[in-house]
Amino acid sequence: MRSRSALRTTATVVVHLLMLAAVLLLWNSDAPQFIYVAF
Amino acid sequence: MLFLANWFWGFAAVAVPVFWLCPARLRLAWLLIASLVFQWHFAGAAGMAPVLGLGALTWAAGLSGQRWRGWSAAGVVIALLVAALAYYKYSAFLLASLASVGAAIAVDTPGWWTTWHGPAVPLGISFFTFEYVHYLYEVRVHGRAPVRGPLHFAVFALFFPTLAAGPIKRFPEFVPQLDRLARPDWATAWRSIGRIIRGLFKKICIADLLVEVIQPLEATPHYTAPLVLLLAVLQGWRIYYDFSGYTDMAIGLAGTLNLTVPENFNRPYGSTSLQEFWRRWHMSLSTWIRDYVYIPLGGNRTRRSLNLLAAMVLCGLWHGAAWNFAAWGLFHGLGLAAESGLRRVAPALFAESLAGRLFGWAVCYAYVSFGWLIFFYPLETVGRMTRALLVWS
Numbered sequence: 001m002r003s004r005s006a007l008r009t010t011a012t013v014v015v016h017l018l019m020l021a022a023v024l025l026l027w028n029s030d031a032p033q034f035i036y037v038a039f
Numbered sequence: 040m041l042f043l044a045n046w047f048w049g050f051a052a053v054a055v056p057v058f059w060l061c062p063a064r065l066r067l068a069w070l071l072i073a074s075l076v077f078q079w080h081f082a083g084a085a086g087m088a089p090v091l092g093l094g095a096l097t098w099a100a101g102l103s104g105q106r107w108r109g110w111s112a113a114g115v116v117i118a119l120l121v122a123a124l125a126y127y128k129y130s131a132f133l134l135a136s137l138a139s140v141g142a143a144i145a146v147d148t149p150g151w152w153t154t155w156h157g158p159a160v161p162l163g164i165s166f167f168t169f170e171y172v173h174y175l176y177e178v179r180v181h182g183r184a185p186v187r188g189p190l191h192f193a194v195f196a197l198f199f200p201t202l203a204a205g206p207i208k209r210f211p212e213f214v215p216q217l218d219r220l221a222r223p224d225w226a227t228a229w230r231s232i233g234r235i236i237r238g239l240f241k242k243i244c245i246a247d248l249l250v251e252v253i254q255p256l257e258a259t260p261h262y263t264a265p266l267v268l269l270l271a272v273l274q275g276w277r278i279y280y281d282f283s284g285y286t287d288m289a290i291g292l293a294g295t296l297n298l299t300v301p302e303n304f305n306r307p308y309g310s311t312s313l314q315e316f317w318r319r320w321h322m323s324l325s326t327w328i329r330d331y332v333y334i335p336l337g338g339n340r341t342r343r344s345l346n347l348l349a350a351m352v353l354c355g356l357w358h359g360a361a362w363n364f365a366a367w368g369l370f371h372g373l374g375l376a377a378e379s380g381l382r383r384v385a386p387a388l389f390a391e392s393l394a395g396r397l398f399g400w401a402v403c404y405a406y407v408s409f410g411w412l413i414f415f416y417p418l419e420t421v422g423r424m425t426r427a428l429l430v431w432s
Contacts, residue, residue, distance in 0.1 A: 016233050019240040026243050031043050032250055034242070034285045035278055036204040039165050039358050 041081060041203050042288050043242070050077065054199075055295045059222045066220040070194050070296065077199035082162035089161040093123060094196040097171040101178045101185035101192075113179035117172055124168045131157030132360030163203045165357055167196060169327055174210050176331055183211060191217050198300075200292035204285055206301045206323035216298050223297035231294025238287030246281035249273055264431045267424045271408040274415050279308065282321070308407075311399035312389065313374045316407055328354050344376035351375065358414070363421070367413040374406055 041047060054073040061069050078087055093116075100116035107115060125133070134152040141148040174195075177183045186192045191214050201208055223231065253273050259266060286303040293300045301323045310316035317325045333350040337343075348369065355368020382389055389399060413421050426432075 012233070016236050019244070020236050022244045023236070023239045026247075028243070028247070029043075029045065031243060031247050034041065034043075034204060035281045036285060037041055037162075039204070 042238075042285065042292075046080060047077075050080070051292065055292075058296055063220060067190055067194060067217055070217075070220070071190060071197065074194065074197035074199040074202065078162070078197060078202060081203070085159065086161045089123060089127070089164060090167050090196065090202075093120060093168070093171060094193065097174060097196075098186065098189060098192040100175060102187070111179055113175040117175050120168045120171050120175075124164060127158055127160050127164055129356075129360045131155055136362075166205045166207055167202070169207050169324075169357075170196070170210075172331060173207070173327060177209075177211065186210060186214050198293075198298075200289045200296075201300055204282075204289070206286060206289060206303045207327050208300055208323075213298070213300065221297055223295065227294060227297060231291045234287050234291030234294060236291075238284045238289075238291060241280040241284030241287065243284075246277050246284060249277040249280065253277060262424050262427045264428050267412070267427050268408075270424075271412050274411040275308070275408045278411065278414075279304070308404060309400070310403050310407075311396045312403055313371065313378050313406065316403055317371070317375070324354065324357070328357075343379060347376045347379070348372040361417075363413055363416065363418050366418060366421075367410055370410050370413055374410075 050073075054069075054076075058066055058069055058073070075087075078090065082090075096116050096119065100112040103112040105112050110118075134155060138148045138152040174186075178185045186195065194217055195208065195210055195214050198208070198213075253270065256266060256270055256273070283304045290300055290302070303322050303324075305319040305322065307316055307320040310319055328350050332353055333346055336346040336349060338346060349372075351372030352365055352368040355364045355366070355371070358364045358367070387395075389395065412424055416424070
């Protein structure tokens with residue numbers, strides 16, 4: 001049970017690190033504005 | 040740019056750790072200072088005047104029991120809030136529309152009605168005016184205790200994670216949290232940082248990439264039915280990932296300050312009816328429209344269909360001063376009214392069986408997706424798209 005929980009935590013951390021890496025890779029300071037900020 | 044601006048990340052890198060480290064009694068003041076700096080940076084001095092001025096009036100009216108010619112102070116300030124929203128956001132649109140009507144019926148209107156562009160729209164005006172109206176309505180109509188502390192009210196009004204685009208907060212849930220401001224525990228902090236990362240991912244890696252796909256499709260000179268269907272689906276996912284990404288970041292940022300703000304989305308595209316869709320899409324706005332427009336108009340009690348149409352047209356116009364937004368609201372209002380009627384005359388259509396739910400999902404998804412075409416494009420373009428779909432060219 002404890003190992004399954006540790007595995008899930010590790011997977012969550014890895015997925016978020018991958019997401020962060022993708023964000024940094026595609027970071028664009030001229031990105032389109034959030035749609036709803038214009039409202 | 041807001042949450043995507045480099046300045047913002049420098050600001051957050053100071054604002055959040057200082058909140059964690061400063062003594063508990065100073066945290067509220069620090070939140071206000073940080074929110075003022077955020078507003079000053081993104082809106083400038085002119086943009087600060089409406090949120091501060093209207094906020095001060097709202098706070099004072101909430102405390103005042105005075106009446107003026109039969110109007111309560113809250114009623115006067117609600118009228119003022121509506122007038123301010125109309126002036127900043129809709130005046131140019133209204134004058135141009137009136138000038139068009141005048142031209143159609145050969146009545147002269149002043150030339151400046153068509154050339155005036157209106158004042159610069161203050162950052163977040165659609166959101167903070169709705170929060171102020173909610174506050175006054177709850178205090179005066181539902182008899183809730185007003186917020187006595189000016190600092191508490193100012194933080195409710197200016198809270199930087201939600202200032203620009205919501206979620207639209209409710210003061211009975213938000214303000215009591217300000218009395219127990221504390222550093223978040225590690226689990227909350229990590230969960231909130233994870234939410235911010237997911238929000239960034241949704242915006243930068245999904246919504247903005249969808250824009251790259253959509254733009255060349257939009258530039259196609261001749262719309263075909265498959266292209267229109269594709270645009271409807273892509274725009275639907277684009278706006279979902281854009282706005283739910285923003286919302287994730289706002290909720291995550293609030294979480295790093297150990298504060299909870301409302302959710303906006305609950306898997307809306309899994310809805311099996313329009314009614315369900317509006318309980319899952321932009322929930323902080325749809326519940327606001329329900330509580331402060333639909334129910335006061337009579338809700339389900341009288342003229343239900345008319346109330347639905349009025350509430351949804353207002354919901355559409357809230358998104359912007361353009362006829363396509365009004366048409367989008369009307370389109371959803373008509374859909375909701377038709378669905379409500381069908382529920383009464385043909386309840387079998389809304390069966391809870393797997394087939395019934397699948398049918399409901401398909402109809403709802405198709406309806407909502409077509410609605411995004413009305414939302415994103417001028418009505419003339421929507422007309423051309425609709426013709427392409429109808430003749431399947």
